[in-house]
Amino acid sequence: MVRGAIPARAARTPPRPMPGLDSSWSRLVAASAADGRRTFHVLDTGPTLAARGITPAGTLLAVHGNPTWSYLWRGVLAASLAQAEAGGTAWRVIAPDQLDMGFSERLAHPGPPRAGAGTHRTLAQRLEDLDGLMDALDVDAAGPRVTLGHDWGGVISLGWAMRHPQAVDAVTTLNTAVDHPVDEPIPAALRAALAPGVLPTATVTTPAFLRTTLALASGGLAPEVSAAYRAPYDSPALRGGIGGFVADIPAAAEHRSRPALERISAALRDWSRPALLLWGPQDPVFQERHLADLRDRLPQADLHRFEGAGHLLAEERDVAEPLLSWLDDAVIGRAGRTDAEGDGADLHAASAGPAGRSPAPVGEVAGLHTQLAAAAAGPRAGDLAVVEPGSALTWGELDARVSALASGLAARGMRRGDRVSLLVEPGNDLTVVLYACLRVGAVAVVADAGLGLRGMTRAARSARPDWVIGATPGLALARTLAWPGRRLSIRSLSPTARRALDVESSVDALLAAHAGRRPDGLTAPSAEDEAAVLFTSGSTGPAKGVVYTHGRLGALVALLRRQFDVEPGSSLIAGFAPFALLGPAIGATSVTPDMSVTRPSTLTAEAVAEAARAGEATMFFGSPAALRNVVDTASALDSAQRAALARIRLVLSAGAPVHPDLLDAVQRLVPAAEIHTPYGMTEGLLQADIDRDGVHAAMATGQPGVCVGRPVPGVQVGLAPLDAAGRPAEELVAPAETPGTLAEIVVSAAHLKAGYDRLWFTDRTSRRDTADGLLWHRTNDVGHVDDDGRLWIEGRLQHVITTPDGPVGPGALETPIDTLDTVGRSAAVGVGPRGTQAVVVIVEPPRGADARRLTAGRSPLASPEFAAEVRAAAGELAVAAVLVLDEMPTDIRHNSKIDRTRLAGWAERVTSGRRPGTP
Numbered sequence: 001m002v003r004g005a006i007p008a009r010a011a012r013t014p015p016r017p018m019p020g021l022d023s024s025w026s027r028l029v030a031a032s033a034a035d036g037r038r039t040f041h042v043l044d045t046g047p048t049l050a051a052r053g054i055t056p057a058g059t060l061l062a063v064h065g066n067p068t069w070s071y072l073w074r075g076v077l078a079a080s081l082a083q084a085e086a087g088g089t090a091w092r093v094i095a096p097d098q099l100d101m102g103f104s105e106r107l108a109h110p111g112p113p114r115a116g117a118g119t120h121r122t123l124a125q126r127l128e129d130l131d132g133l134m135d136a137l138d139v140d141a142a143g144p145r146v147t148l149g150h151d152w153g154g155v156i157s158l159g160w161a162m163r164h165p166q167a168v169d170a171v172t173t174l175n176t177a178v179d180h181p182v183d184e185p186i187p188a189a190l191r192a193a194l195a196p197g198v199l200p201t202a203t204v205t206t207p208a209f210l211r212t213t214l215a216l217a218s219g220g221l222a223p224e225v226s227a228a229y230r231a232p233y234d235s236p237a238l239r240g241g242i243g244g245f246v247a248d249i250p251a252a253a254e255h256r257s258r259p260a261l262e263r264i265s266a267a268l269r270d271w272s273r274p275a276l277l278l279w280g281p282q283d284p285v286f287q288e289r290h291l292a293d294l295r296d297r298l299p300q301a302d303l304h305r306f307e308g309a310g311h312l313l314a315e316e317r318d319v320a321e322p323l324l325s326w327l328d329d330a331v332i333g334r335a336g337r338t339d340a341e342g343d344g345a346d347l348h349a350a351s352a353g354p355a356g357r358s359p360a361p362v363g364e365v366a367g368l369h370t371q372l373a374a375a376a377a378g379p380r381a382g383d384l385a386v387v388e389p390g391s392a393l394t395w396g397e398l399d400a401r402v403s404a405l406a407s408g409l410a411a412r413g414m415r416r417g418d419r420v421s422l423l424v425e426p427g428n429d430l431t432v433v434l435y436a437c438l439r440v441g442a443v444a445v446v447a448d449a450g451l452g453l454r455g456m457t458r459a460a461r462s463a464r465p466d467w468v469i470g471a472t473p474g475l476a477l478a479r480t481l482a483w484p485g486r487r488l489s490i491r492s493l494s495p496t497a498r499r500a501l502d503v504e505s506s507v508d509a510l511l512a513a514h515a516g517r518r519p520d521g522l523t524a525p526s527a528e529d530e531a532a533v534l535f536t537s538g539s540t541g542p543a544k545g546v547v548y549t550h551g552r553l554g555a556l557v558a559l560l561r562r563q564f565d566v567e568p569g570s571s572l573i574a575g576f577a578p579f580a581l582l583g584p585a586i587g588a589t590s591v592t593p594d595m596s597v598t599r600p601s602t603l604t605a606e607a608v609a610e611a612a613r614a615g616e617a618t619m620f621f622g623s624p625a626a627l628r629n630v631v632d633t634a635s636a637l638d639s640a641q642r643a644a645l646a647r648i649r650l651v652l653s654a655g656a657p658v659h660p661d662l663l664d665a666v667q668r669l670v671p672a673a674e675i676h677t678p679y680g681m682t683e684g685l686l687q688a689d690i691d692r693d694g695v696h697a698a699m700a701t702g703q704p705g706v707c708v709g710r711p712v713p714g715v716q717v718g719l720a721p722l723d724a725a726g727r728p729a730e731e732l733v734a735p736a737e738t739p740g741t742l743a744e745i746v747v748s749a750a751h752l753k754a755g756y757d758r759l760w761f762t763d764r765t766s767r768r769d770t771a772d773g774l775l776w777h778r779t780n781d782v783g784h785v786d787d788d789g790r791l792w793i794e795g796r797l798q799h800v801i802t803t804p805d806g807p808v809g810p811g812a813l814e815t816p817i818d819t820l821d822t823v824g825r826s827a828a829v830g831v832g833p834r835g836t837q838a839v840v841v842i843v844e845p846p847r848g849a850d851a852r853r854l855t856a857g858r859s860p861l862a863s864p865e866f867a868a869e870v871r872a873a874a875g876e877l878a879v880a881a882v883l884v885l886d887e888m889p890t891d892i893r894h895n896s897k898i899d900r901t902r903l904a905g906w907a908e909r910v911t912s913g914r915r916p917g918t919p
Contacts, residue, residue: 012028014231024048026103027047031129040105041097043095058091059092060093061094063147063156066242067209069232079320079324098241099126100241101232102232114200120248123261127163131163147168150174152245152249169274199247200243204239209242214230218282275301276323278313279306280309280311282310284310304761325761356748359748367524371584372399384571385584386590387589387614387615391428402436403518404511405436408510410522414442416523419467421465421483422446422469422470425449426592438550439522441525456477465485469488469489475487475489490507530550532548532553534546537682544757547754552754555750557585557586563678566586571588573615573620603626605637621654628662646670658695678690678712679708679709679791681781686712688711688717689710690707690710695707698790705811708791714750716774717735719746724802726797728743735791746779766778782796802837813839822843829904831911838881839874841883842883842884843885851886
């Protein structure tokens with residue numbers, strides 16, 4: 001035998017039980033293959049469904065990659081059977097081990113695998129293998145067929161669908177690629193494995209390639225799961241297929257599998273049926289450029305990105321639930337319509353989940369850019385429109401700059417629908433750039449620095465902008481981290497700096513070159529066109545991109561005008577970027593105070609007062625953290641500054657609960673102002689409202705949580721009551737039906753988000769309700785509505801504490817505990833198994849107080865006296881432990897939203913006697 005040769009070996013079933021794998025799914029199937037009769041090992045739920053008397057509605061063909069095997073799909077098989085037994089759609093799932101892989105037949109290899117040589121199975125042969133296997137399995141042609149693949153199994157599954165376009169109804173895939181330009185380097189791990197002389201050693205002689213791939217699972221695989229993946233490959237004689245698969249990667253133009261890959265990639269452009277892409281963005285093998293290529297070939301595809309997950313996505317996240325939900329929407333839902341209703345673009349609409357209408361907006365809806373133009377053409381043209389420290393523009397000047405820049409951007413190649421990442425601090429520059437983009441019809445991507453470096457990077461890669469417009473620090477970041485998009489700077493740069501930052505022009509240059517021009521030839525965007533992607537704060541998980549259309553932003557502007565009586569001549573100090581950007585559309589002068597956008601708590605009383613004087617402000621918006629620092633620095637104000645504050649008529653604060661004592665302190669600074677604490681979220685910036693007097697009246701009732709008032713006009717509220725395990729009901733109830741019941745808050749309004757960006761399953765889950773034919777949004781906030789119709793927020797759904805006595809919202813404890821003089825703020829978390837959790841309260845002392853005075857020695861455990869004080873404030877709710885922390889971990893954007901998930905992990909370490917470290 002030639003050195004390195006591998007003999008053939010018969011197929012077999014897995015020799016021992018493996019976690020999550022039901023042995024009844026395994027079968028050996030003899031079939032015609034590319035080179036004769038072969039035997040496959042297949043996982044197949046068909047016999048199980050038949051034994052239970054269930055007729056499948058369709059067939060799902062799941063193809064693994066290298067060096068995994070059909071074990072990869074065990075979660076999909078189990079979930080599909082559970083769904084069928086519960087009366088849902090029954091899918092027959094067929095997951096074969098490819099030849100030379102898993103427990104299928106091993107082929108003879110006359111010598112070691114070499115890239116491009118004839119010692120391995122080719123892509124074209126593997127497609128023929130699937131043809132024979134599907135024929136042998138006698139798959140029912142009556143129901144829809146769907147393909148599913150991962151890694152190189154994704155290429156093969158998509159290729160098989162392209163070979164049978166009339167027989168396959170939809171395609172789905174996890175991390176994969178169908179094209180790799182020959183002039184681009186392949187990923188480093190594969191490049192190393194393909195190196196001459198390395199391939200046999202890395203893939204066959206040793207388990208290095210197998211071990212490396214299994215290590216790509218974020219968080220690691222359980223030892224027994226890792227052992228299951230290694231089981232079919234426990235000797236060099238069983239790893240020939242792994243080396244052969246690597247050798248078949250068509251990286252070079254002359255590779256013998258290159259023509260087959262190019263046929264698949266080209267055919268995908270003609271695929272008009274439904275498609276779903278599930279993606280782990282941390283994958284070092286199949287990267288963002290591969291996803292971008294797939295989306296370019298399959299523009300109708302739905303996409304869900306699992307932030308934080310990587311290459312072995314099926315091991316890192318539950319892919320079965322989104323997959324089966326999508327199949328119901330896109331495939332089964334489509335099957336009930338006529339062919340005319342199910343072709344072309346309508347197929348994409350079919351996968352969007354429940355449809356519905358929004359309540360009517362509360363006022364006239366107009367485009368943001370058109371409202372700016374109207375203000376500039378009227379009698380206010382000479383009035384101030386935007387003000388920042390040391391600079392101001394009138395309405396006429398602002399409109400002229402926006403028009404000139406829009407003309408320049410269009411001439412540069414920016415088009416309607418292009419995505420533009422804005423890496424500019426709030427202020428006049430950002431306002432000009434934003435409204436110029438809106439006038440062109442581009443989509444503004446706003447992921448502010450408050451997300452932190454990691455959060456901004458995730459946002460950029462998720463949104464994948466076509467353009468990046470920024471100041472030098474933002475552009476340097478984009479260049480260093482290789483963010484996508486053509487780059488424009490705000491200020492003109494030297495030739496050296498332009499080359500270093502890969503900048504092609506500047507806003508200053510475009511303004512100068514197009515001064516006096518108006519972009520009259522541009523088609524105005526419609527109400528349904530995307531206008532912006534605004535990223536959430538990321539305080540309860542990875543930041544999500546929230547899509548707004550021009551119509552929905554216009555509805556928000558109409559509501560803000562009505563709710564807060566914004567009239568011509570109003571002037572807003574905006575301590576929160578979204579409100580600064582909406583100022584020109586609302587018709588109010590926008591004043592940017594001197595502060596760090598990444599640290600709202602840096603806003604001082606002097607900065608607010610100087611902004612009030614410069615912009616003759618009548619309104620002020622600030623986060624609770626900003627208000628706290630304004631109050632704490634008020635002693636530095638002089639009489640002129642206090643007089644400027646006395647002219648403010650309205651103060652708004654949102655983003656986190658605002659304590660009544662803080663509202664009272666703010667009132668003393670702005671004695672003529674109404675103080676409101678509106679409730680909303682990035683997905684709908686205004687849902688309910690309450691003023692200071694209303695807060696005091698509500699607090700006097702002693703109810704749990706924070707009262708955020710009553711729904712504003714145009715907003716409807718539904719409730720999804722929580723069960724004993726803290727799970728919200730699937731059916732909504734009207735607030736009047738269950739007053740006082742702890743429930744998830746669900747809202748419907750004309751100014752809600754259009755959807756989540758590239759998070760198909762998150763979006764579907766958030767708007768799955770169909771009550772009253774409306775389009776609803778599940779907020780993930782929990783609370784109750786009282787007998788007077790007031791809405792109370794008691795925390796986030798993921799932070800609900802599931803005690804033996806039932807679910808408890810954190811706010812039920814935090815609100816009374818925060819009233820103690822010895823407490824700055826508190827956080828209640830659950831420790832232990834769900835359903836039997838113990839309540840632990842973490843306390844941060846007031847600013848300037850020494851936390852050690854509240855503890856028992858060096859431990860974070862509270863002293864007996866302080867713990868008793870906290871427990872007394874908590875009332876009937878039992879508190880197992882009280883801990884003290886110098887400073888709570890919070891989000892960056894608001895400096896207010898406490899990270900209770902981190903605190904819960906820390907509390908568990910403390911209460912279990914382990915070394916606590918820091919949260």
